[in-house]
Amino acid sequence: MSRAFNFSAGPATLPEAVLRQAQAEMLEWDGAGASIVELSHRGPEFMEVARQAEADLRTLMSIPDDYAVLFLAGGATAQQALLALNFAAPGQTVDYVVTGHWGKTAIKQARPYVNVNIAADGEAGGFRDIPARADWRLSKDAAYVHYTANETIHGVEFRDIPDVDNAPLFADFSSSIASEPLDVSRFGVIYGGAQKNLGPVGVTVVIVRRDLLERAGQPRADIFSYASHAANDSMLNTPPTWNWYLAGLVFKWMLAQGGVEEFARRNARKSKLLYDTIDGSGGFYRNEIAPGVRSRMNVPFFLHDPALDAAFLKDAKAAGLISLKGHRVLGGMRASIYNTMPEEGVQALAAFMRQFQQAHG
Amino acid sequence: MSRAFNFSAGPATLPEAVLRQAQAEMLEWDGAGASIVELSHRGPEFMEVARQAEADLRTLMSIPDDYAVLFLAGGATAQQALLALNFAAPGQTVDYVVTGHWGKTAIKQARPYVNVNIAADGEAGGFRDIPARADWRLSKDAAYVHYTANETIHGVEFRDIPDVDNAPLFADFSSSIASEPLDVSRFGVIYGGAQKNLGPVGVTVVIVRRDLLERAGQPRADIFSYASHAANDSMLNTPPTWNWYLAGLVFKWMLAQGGVEEFARRNARKSKLLYDTIDGSGGFYRNEIAPGVRSRMNVPFFLHDPALDAAFLKDAKAAGLISLKGHRVLGGMRASIYNTMPEEGVQALAAFMRQFQQAHG
Numbered sequence: 001m002s003r004a005f006n007f008s009a010g011p012a013t014l015p016e017a018v019l020r021q022a023q024a025e026m027l028e029w030d031g032a033g034a035s036i037v038e039l040s041h042r043g044p045e046f047m048e049v050a051r052q053a054e055a056d057l058r059t060l061m062s063i064p065d066d067y068a069v070l071f072l073a074g075g076a077t078a079q080q081a082l083l084a085l086n087f088a089a090p091g092q093t094v095d096y097v098v099t100g101h102w103g104k105t106a107i108k109q110a111r112p113y114v115n116v117n118i119a120a121d122g123e124a125g126g127f128r129d130i131p132a133r134a135d136w137r138l139s140k141d142a143a144y145v146h147y148t149a150n151e152t153i154h155g156v157e158f159r160d161i162p163d164v165d166n167a168p169l170f171a172d173f174s175s176s177i178a179s180e181p182l183d184v185s186r187f188g189v190i191y192g193g194a195q196k197n198l199g200p201v202g203v204t205v206v207i208v209r210r211d212l213l214e215r216a217g218q219p220r221a222d223i224f225s226y227a228s229h230a231a232n233d234s235m236l237n238t239p240p241t242w243n244w245y246l247a248g249l250v251f252k253w254m255l256a257q258g259g260v261e262e263f264a265r266r267n268a269r270k271s272k273l274l275y276d277t278i279d280g281s282g283g284f285y286r287n288e289i290a291p292g293v294r295s296r297m298n299v300p301f302f303l304h305d306p307a308l309d310a311a312f313l314k315d316a317k318a319a320g321l322i323s324l325k326g327h328r329v330l331g332g333m334r335a336s337i338y339n340t341m342p343e344e345g346v347q348a349l350a351a352f353m354r355q356f357q358q359a360h361g
Numbered sequence: 362m363s364r365a366f367n368f369s370a371g372p373a374t375l376p377e378a379v380l381r382q383a384q385a386e387m388l389e390w391d392g393a394g395a396s397i398v399e400l401s402h403r404g405p406e407f408m409e410v411a412r413q414a415e416a417d418l419r420t421l422m423s424i425p426d427d428y429a430v431l432f433l434a435g436g437a438t439a440q441q442a443l444l445a446l447n448f449a450a451p452g453q454t455v456d457y458v459v460t461g462h463w464g465k466t467a468i469k470q471a472r473p474y475v476n477v478n479i480a481a482d483g484e485a486g487g488f489r490d491i492p493a494r495a496d497w498r499l500s501k502d503a504a505y506v507h508y509t510a511n512e513t514i515h516g517v518e519f520r521d522i523p524d525v526d527n528a529p530l531f532a533d534f535s536s537s538i539a540s541e542p543l544d545v546s547r548f549g550v551i552y553g554g555a556q557k558n559l560g561p562v563g564v565t566v567v568i569v570r571r572d573l574l575e576r577a578g579q580p581r582a583d584i585f586s587y588a589s590h591a592a593n594d595s596m597l598n599t600p601p602t603w604n605w606y607l608a609g610l611v612f613k614w615m616l617a618q619g620g621v622e623e624f625a626r627r628n629a630r631k632s633k634l635l636y637d638t639i640d641g642s643g644g645f646y647r648n649e650i651a652p653g654v655r656s657r658m659n660v661p662f663f664l665h666d667p668a669l670d671a672a673f674l675k676d677a678k679a680a681g682l683i684s685l686k687g688h689r690v691l692g693g694m695r696a697s698i699y700n701t702m703p704e705e706g707v708q709a710l711a712a713f714m715r716q717f718q719q720a721h722g
Contacts, residue, residue, distance in 0.1 A: 008395075008400060013399050028363070034365060034367040037372060037561055043684065073435045074434045202564075203563075221471070242561065
């Protein structure tokens with residue numbers, strides 16, 4: 001087939017213009033005599049790629065100067081362990097708000113190092129809503145408060161930054177980073193794997209308020225220290241250079257498209273179209289998330305009869321719509337519609353869903 | 362310029378055939394409707410890429426079935442911390458043999474977790490030789506013995522696997538993995554960043570004897586557990602898929618070229634030519650490493666007059682020979698001539714060195 005509309009939850013679709021540039025530069029980067037994937041991370045070529053990527057991300061997300069921006073390996077899951085190691089004393093209390101699968105994962109990584117207080121947990125309600133802020137039981141002296149801005153599997157998204165006055169706010173933004181304007185100054189740490197809204201797999205962005213880097217944390221290897229990574233411009237060891245470069249191409253593309261303000265508008269239109277299609281299907285399709293916290297990024301949905309799932313996936317693929325199978329935790333379907341998914345893709349999916357319903361309704 | 366001979370120590374040169382295939386598949390992989398960098402790591406396409414890469418590496422390196430092969434993020438430095446966390450009890454003694462910069466780094470990462478016994482240390486001799494095995498002071502009950510098979514900066518390489526009978530042997534093979542036949546069964550753990558002999562930056566190979574995965578190690582996050590990574594086929598979280606894929610293309614290329622036996626012959630010829638050029642220069646070029654342990658992979662050398670360094674690098678670049686500047690720790694020059702450096706590249710470098718000497722001798 002030719003290039004399809006790819007609704008994968010991550011690794012996820014990339015702008016064709018970015019892939020074409022990476023393709024053109026695969027044998028040689030900018031007259032350097034070698035591909036960027038072959039050049040030293042300490043050479044002038046990659047140093048400039050890295051500098052430009054950071055500058056562009058700072059512009060894109062309006063990141064204040066008192067925040068460090070790190071480009072690291074290991075994915076968001078590794079950061080979930082490192083947050084505890086770097087910013088909490090051994091056994092210190094930390095507050096976690098759990099609104100889905102990834103919030104639970106975050107706790108699992110932190111537990112060996114800290115005393116986890118689950119300040120709020122949506123699991124009893126099947127993670128279909130976010131516990132009301134008034135019901136959160138925050139600790140008096142937590143090292144930090146952690147939440148998951150968007151739950152990739154359950155399709156639940158915070159539409160506002162929660163107010164917490166007791167401790168710095170840490171947030172996993174893996175699946176919604178740079179999808180709309182965000183007041184970074186409200187956070188202590190924002191982190192996310194790049195492979196959803198920011199581009200390629202294999203590099204993770206960590207945005208950390210610099211004063212937090214002075215916390216002692218707990219005994220750990222130097223390679224696990226954010227302060228060391230910050231002091232070495234994320235080149236404490238060999239970083240994932242090509243992935244960082246490709247992320248930089250996506251940042252440039254996003255800026256050229258109009259920045260996060262424009263993507264906020266597109267993402268609102270895309271998600272509204274999909275939810276309207278589901279809600280307007282008379283129960284043929286179903287999404288059970290409370291309307292106020294439905295994710296703009298990941299739209300899980302179920303067919304009224306699971307026996308139709310296989311036909312739905314097969315026909316969708318034939319129509320050039322791929323990677324719609326839901327996560328194994330929930331089953332059903334899921335359409336991930338990050339920044340990099342064009343509106344035409346979502347329009348094609350909505351049209352296909354209506355056709356499929358007509359044929360099988 | 363067009364593609365040069367690139368002597369970078371890592372990230373390092375890749376076979377042009379591999380880059381051309383990655384280029385051809387950048388927009389769409391094998392009829393999947395998307396690039397491999399855009400597809401889910403849990404989808405059938407990438408699962409097959411991953412399976413094939415592991416199978417090919419097992420063939421290439423003759424890895425026995427009782428060894429697990431992991432493809433991880435984080436680089437070799439992260440593994441140096443994880444070795445201690447996974448395979449030693451808190452504060453247990455571990456033996457380290459230090460033959461250069463990277464052996465020191467390995468100790469730095471392990472120290473927060475274990476009692477490091479430096480069994481041998483070549484630093485007093487400027488790391489120009491490897492301490493004789495008879496002089497090593499191994500512990501009685503070490504959790505493991507660690508050494509660096511090839512020191513990328515100092516250019517010192519073990520030409521034989523050391524005999525240690527007290528504990529499993531762990532080795533950092535980052536810069537010499539798969540460069541010649543190796544008896545894997547002599548080791549407990551072999552690890553290495555792929556960006557030197559195995560291909561692309563951003564993925565690290567860890568080969569571990571399966572019985573060691575049963576060791577309790579020390580309290581740690583699940584993402585830091587080799588046993589969990591092994592149980593999840595290196596997909597505990599989203600792995601660096603594109604990097605893994607590119608490594609797989611290099612494995613296929615190496616097998617097609619004749620495997621490690623053929624690369625052992627090429628690497629012997631390449632390094633001999635360079636050392637002969639240096640030794641035959643009457644002191645114009647100089648390498649001070651003991652001949653029996655000179656690295657076949659990284660050849661550091663110095664011009665008799667450092668004032669000529671800038672001209673050497675400038676003229677080399679004009680001749681299509683790049684990335685020859687030595688590591689900042691040592692200065693001078695360094696030619697890294699991994700599996701992926703063709704013999705023509707080393708012949709061109711040797712010819713250039715003779716010409717430069719004639720012009721400035």
